[in-house]
Amino acid sequence: MTGPLTLEYIAEGNANIVYTFKPIADEPVNLGVRRKLLRLRKDKSFIQSTQSQYITFQREFLPLFRPENIVEQTLITLDESLIESLNQRLAEHESTGARKDVRHGDRLAVDDHGLLMTDMTAQHGEFLFEIKPKWLQQSPDAPRDSIRCRTCALRVQRDHMKAGGAVIPTRGGFCPLGLIDVDIEERRRAFRNIIEAQANELSHTTVGEIVNYLAEEGYQVLSDLRKHQAQFDKHGLLGRDPEDISDDYSKAMTLRDCMLFVKGSLNAFANTADIRLADLDFKHAHPDKVQRWKSTERTLVDQGWYTSTEVDEGAAGT
Template sequence: MPPTTRSQTNPELSLTSLEDCQIKFIGEGAANLVFAITPPPNSPLTSIFNGYLLRVPKAETKTHDYPSLQSYWETTICPLFPSSNLVQQRLIRLSSPSSITAKLNTALGTVESTRRPDFQGTCVLSSAEYGMLVEDMRSVSGGDLSLEFKPKWLSPSPSAPPSSLRCRNCAREALRNSLHPSHHKSHHAKIPCPLDLLHCSHSSASLSNMMSYISPPPPLNTVSKLDALTAWLQSNTLLPQLRQAQIAHDKTGPLGEGINGEELQLAMTLRDCSCFLRIPSDYPRQPVEAKLADLDKKNWEKKLSYWQGLERELIEGGYYEAKEEPRQVTDCWLERQAKSLKD
């Protein structure tokens, strides 16, 4: 169904109060906070929040407003993927912003010490006119397993030198490690080459890298769950489709001539999304669910100079070609391929 029709047939939802609701903080990013809302028995809100979480904007962040983000998602993102591969989202008007956000901030305050240090002290925008209902990809039953990862750049940067030995992600990790060696040394093993995601079906090294990165910790890493994740990594069609969408909307890279800002904006949005996996308790009778989320429109007018500056630094510093001094250790699929051709 076309996005415009979807909007017209969905009447606007409104939230007037969270009185008597249980509110649980779920997570956050730089610009948004996510909460689980459990209404009291027989509340009319039950039908609204059943299977959905509430996302709200943070105060003092410079991002697009929620109606603009929703419109972009419906008109630009939805046509690229089957609806079954997208975490569904919908606007909800906050009819009493101050009272609703006050309750959310109270719930946030109870977990303040557990938040990321750089996020502590931030809160919900008190004047927020809209929130967003986002599909809850957490476990549905006790035996389900929910996982999340960022696919990142699934193809080399179009601006990278032809002799590159690193993809854009691995080049950036080399730069970060060069600038902050003590910090990034401890995190190196947690950031594999994203190109490995596309080679799990025929490369044992790629599969091992991604299993180590995505697989759940004990005691959740049961044989059946690991088998399900392995099978998905080796056979999914979503990540190749995401890769093709990234490539289709960025032919030149941020330094290319005749750059199309809106196309680059979409490509960078697709390179920063999250992938949610839900492995059902009765796998393989029920398949693994895989859905993309965090597909908010980038502000390319403000981001372009940053994207261009970073690309120049990666090129001029030799990070794409592994010529930086001192040489940083990465495990890029491109470098492994080049080495195998020499051996």
């Protein structure tokens, strides 16, 4: 952490704050932190130490994927004075509007370690595609006569709630099963819909190149993801006691909540593309959380969101 570098705040979530390295003066950035971000954990009782998060990630998730397809983590040692000065700056950011109100008061934990992570933000001339692929296989609890996958069933149910029960056509949302369809044309169509919704200023040729890349390489990564989602949740939740729900189920839920980032140069996408899964942070599920998962699934099944032909879903069905 020495050398002519300073940390610049980029973003924060409930549990972490992410910084980028900026050189002081015009010196080139130290090779060790090139294309890396620094993730530091917040001071909250439910957040484990950075070292223990790192060990869990190495043990539970890293072995599941090719290393080049996962946002890399490197554990580094920090000075206590660094956290102090960053916390001071967080307080200053609150008056300048750089932090959302809901995050005000959150501070970094005094922790001996931080995590360097692959920087997936797009630089000039690059395009970043990002999606949360969600459930890539049907829920084991879904009825046999389902006409909708788990993700589509939940989307239709939530849209219906938001509309206060009124029947209105839903906006957007995609069916994850299209992304891993065995038919490449189906996959192309699914990825194209998402890209066109994310970036409408791209040329036709560039979109075509990105679509082809995703329908092949993206498909490979998502197929691995689907395999592990299924492997860690073979039996579903309904009809089981919350105490019987193992860490494997929580792992499956983490794999259903991770992000896929694909970044490449606009003029040579396939040759420069970097494709990685992120947000693989394992948490032991609290019984309350298992209860919430179970009640969501119960609602989808009992109210017929998997099976009803009477609701209009804007997105393509399954």
